Amino acid sequence: MNLKRLLAFVDIFVDSPTMDDVIKSLIQLPNVEELYEVTGEFDIVSLVSAADIEEFRDFLKNKVMKIKGVKSTVTSIVLNAPKGPRNGVAAGTAKSTPQ
Numbered sequence: 001m002n003l004k005r006l007l008a009f010v011d012i013f014v015d016s017p018t019m020d021d022v023i024k025s026l027i028q029l030p031n032v033e034e035l036y037e038v039t040g041e042f043d044i045v046s047l048v049s050a051a052d053i054e055e056f057r058d059f060l061k062n063k064v065m066k067i068k069g070v071k072s073t074v075t076s077i078v079l080n081a082p083k084g085p086r087n088g089v090a091a092g093t094a095k096s097t098p099q
Contacts, residue, residue: 005049005051006049006050006051006053006055006056006077006078007033007047007048007049007077007078007086008047008049008050008075008076009045009046009047009048009075009076009078010045010046010048010073011042011045011073011074011075011076012026012042012044012046012073013042013043013070013071013073014043014069014070014071015069015071017069018068018069019069021069022067022068022069022070023037023044025067025068026044026046026064026067029059031049031055031056031059031063032047032048033046033047033048034046034047035047042074060073
């Protein structure tokens with residue numbers, strides 16, 4: 001699949017008392033396509049899109065990291081998406097290959 005935009009999962013560590021305010025701020029950012037409050041190592045998992053790595057860097061440095069309550073982030077850049085809504089193969093519809 002040829003991705004038209006850079007996609008990245010950005011895992012966000014948040015100062016707990018500011019969780020609701022951080023979520024409200026992230027919702028306002030157009031680069032944030034999906035946003036999840038989660039259990040586990042991170043507090044928030046977001047799916048972010050950008051035109052290129054420069055736009056992504058600017059978004060992370062000048063938008064996300066400047067939100068009060070965001071302590072740190074861990075980013076995973078999407079290299080390929082063999083299944084998912086962006087390539088027309090939705091959950092539960094992938095064809096399996098006989099073994």
